[in-house]
Amino acid sequence: MKIISLTFILMVFGGFAMAQNDESMQMKPEMTEIWDPEVSVITPGEKPSDAPSDAIVLFDGTDLGREWTNGDGAEPGWLVEDGCATVKAGTGIIKTKRVFGDVQLHIEWRSPSEVKGESQGRGNSGVFLQETYEVQVLDNYNNRTYRNGQAGSLYKQHAPLVNACKAPGEWQTYDIIYTAPRFNEDGTYFTPPTVTVLHNGVLVQNHVKLRGPTEYIGIPEYSVRKHGKGSIILQDHGNPVSYRNIWIREL
Structure with missing residues (x-):
């Protein structure tokens, strides 16, 4: 017991x-609970399209030459008036003097109000990230073309989820979140570049992975090459596309 x-x-x-x-x-x-380091405080814009306090303003509608050059490093040849920069056919690309990797990019664009051409010949331009990967700019309002080459596409790689184009002559917006690639020693991707695009506030690319650099002809994987930071390039494709209110945040 x-x-x-x-x-x-x-x-x-x-x-x-x-x-x-x-x-x-x-x-x-x-x-x-993680307290340190404290999250940085910034001031957002009054409207979503306004640059926050930590952004670099690449074009405010006045002086294009402060942040941009042409392809040869000289003054850009595009026309600047009425608060926007317009492609002057034959003058070539413009590119930022600064170079970037991971970014948030806001850019507003407008295709000509006078409609000329069809398919790829109508309001054609492009936004190149790291000088290598193109987000297509095109007037696709009642204008059909190949799906992986229309506005909001990652050219020849990813078609947009929807066509969110406004009518010719109306201002449109791209908000782009870009993660630059990381490379193996042999020059192949360790992690490929990824892109998210909102076109006029509508999600059209959802963190898509790119297979390689933008190519008009050929397979992207075959031209992958190791590279560092690069300029933002706006394309001269012969059409008088206009741009305004361009700002960028390094991530």
């Missing part, structure tokens, strides 16, 4: 000790 009583006491005591130990091992809210 004494042996049974002692065993019972030990079991009760042991259970109490284990309960105490379990209680001390339980997670507490503060164990998963």
Whole structure:
């Protein structure tokens, strides 16, 4: 009887000790709270299209030459008036003087109000990330073309989820989130570039992975090459496409 009583006491005591130990091992809210470093404070724009305080304003509608050059490093040849920069056919691309990797890019564009041409010949331009990967600019309002070459496409690689084009002559927006590629020693992708695009506030590219550089002819994988940061390029495709309110945030 004494042996049974002692065993019972030990079991009760042991259970109490284990309960105490379990209680001390339980997670507490503060164990998963991270306080430092404190999140940086910025001032957002009054409207979503306005540049936040930590953005670099690449074009404010006045001086294109402050942040941009032509393809040869000289003054850009595009026409600047009425708060926008318009492609002047034959003058070539413009590219940022600064180079970038991972970014958030806001850019507003407008195809000509006078409709000329069809398919790829109508309001054609492009936004190149790291000088290599193109987000297509095209007037696709009642203008059909190949799906992986229309406005909002990652040219010849990813068609947009929907066609969100406004009518010719109306201002449109691209908000682009871009993660630059990382490379293996042999020049192949360790992680490929990824792109998210909102066209006029509508998601048209959802964190898509690019297979390689933009190619008009050929397979992208065959031309993958190791590269670092690069300029943002706006394309001269012979059509008088206009741009305004361009700003960028390095991520």
